[in-house]
Amino acid sequence: MSTDPRAGEAAAYVEPEILEELVSMRASIDNIDATLVYLLAERFKATQRVGVLKAKHRLPAADPAREKKQIERLKRLADDAQLDPEFAEKFLNFIIEEVIRHHQAISASAGATTEDTAAHSSADTSEAGSAYDAAETENR
Numbered sequence: 001m002s003t004d005p006r007a008g009e010a011a012a013y014v015e016p017e018i019l020e021e022l023v024s025m026r027a028s029i030d031n032i033d034a035t036l037v038y039l040l041a042e043r044f045k046a047t048q049r050v051g052v053l054k055a056k057h058r059l060p061a062a063d064p065a066r067e068k069k070q071i072e073r074l075k076r077l078a079d080d081a082q083l084d085p086e087f088a089e090k091f092l093n094f095i096i097e098e099v100i101r102h103h104q105a106i107s108a109s110a111g112a113t114t115e116d117t118a119a120h121s122s123a124d125t126s127e128a129g130s131a132y133d134a135a136e137t138e139n140r
């Protein structure tokens with residue numbers, strides 16, 4: 001019988017029945033982690049669209065008032081779900097920080113293209129549009 005790769009280091013020193021239980025729990029953890037990756041990918045797709053919209057309309061990358069509301073809401077949900085609200089806050093802040101970095105990169109690359117366009121006295125705004133698209137792809 002080949003050992004499940006999820007057994008990890010425990011395979012060397014854990015009783016077979018306990019190992020079976022551990023492997024089964026780890027299978028659930030793997031499914032949950034996969035779901036987290038898919039959820040985060042979808043969230044970043046949505047925030048990339050927000051970043052492009054903000055760059056186009058020269059809006060600031062961050063919106064602290066919105067963040068405050070999101071954190072308050074998430075902490076309430078976490079509490080309800082028996083998840084440590086402080087952890088939920090740290091986790092959301094970590095994600096939002098990354099989103100803001102992406103927004104700033106989109107805005108910087110769109111700005112650079114707009115300046116290039118002005119320097120060449122070109123009225124072609126489609127160039128700026130393609131910078132948004134390029135930044136969107138780059139920041140994935």
Ligand SMILES: O=C(O)C(=O)C[C@]1(C(=O)O)C=C[C@@H](O)C=C1
Binds near residue numbers: 050051063099
């Ligand atoms: O909603 C926005 O304006 C976003 O840019 C998205 C988001 C988020 O990741 O939820 C990121 C940065 C802002 O400060 C607030 C929220």
